[in-house]
Amino acid sequence: MKKLFFILLVALSNNIISAQKTEVTYDEKLANELGGDNNGMKTYIFCILKTGSNTTATKEEKTKYFEGHMANINRLADEGKLIVAGPFMKNDRNYRGIFIFNCATVEEAQKLVETDPAVKAKIFEVELTPWYCSAALMAVPSTHKKITKPTK
Template sequence: MKNSILSIAFLCLSTIGFAQEANPTYDEKLAKSLNADEYGMKKYVFCLLKSGSNTTATKEESKKLFEGHMANINKLAKEGKLTVAGPFMKNDRNYRGIYIFNVETVEEAKALVATDPAIQANLLETELTPWYGTAALQETVKIHEKIAKTKF
């Protein structure tokens, strides 16, 4: 009986030990600088951009608003608030693009989307939801700057 209990206890403890394997390439300084949790992950807010209700804007108005939209994207990226942004290809769901905000709450993301001229003019509408992803995603903007031959 004692042997059975000891065997079960040993099996449980060894399983726990194997399940939590240490990462030999772990960089504590980098993890802390990116606010990574023990899994290298963190909270973000995912934003789905869809076609808005404004269908009466002229081409000139739309062009000006989307120039402001791009300027706002660049501003938020430089501030470290926007980690990923990009358009969808043509689709039948009125999906226009995505943002992944480097903030923890939907309320913070709402304040950021409110600064976008195309959203203010209802050319675009948003859906926001909390998202959990790799903290390394924040490094994307720095890398992108090194590979973009032409800037927006």
């Protein structure tokens, strides 16, 4: 009896597990729109922003640089060049934030970071490297806009 119960339990478990699997279908149109290769991946440029060498900027100057920094982030995002940006929490590595650029070369990304007033003023220093990741990352900006409450 125990053996029969065990076999029945295993059979039911297999049915439940297989019923929970969802069928995923390849969406070629979406893959092309997002720039994905056959693996659904694409090349980005990953940027780490670090504390820069400018230690003499006044509070007012830093405020001005950060305002320009945020305006530049928004401009690059609106142009589709900046896919993800965000600050790091306090850490012991002097890491301040990241950018993930929608471009294929470090040289192109370097030109983009040079438009940032905080980088120009050496408030931040940058490290750039090619990065291979899911092309689905390209959907982050439009999704982010949908989940951000408008300010009054």
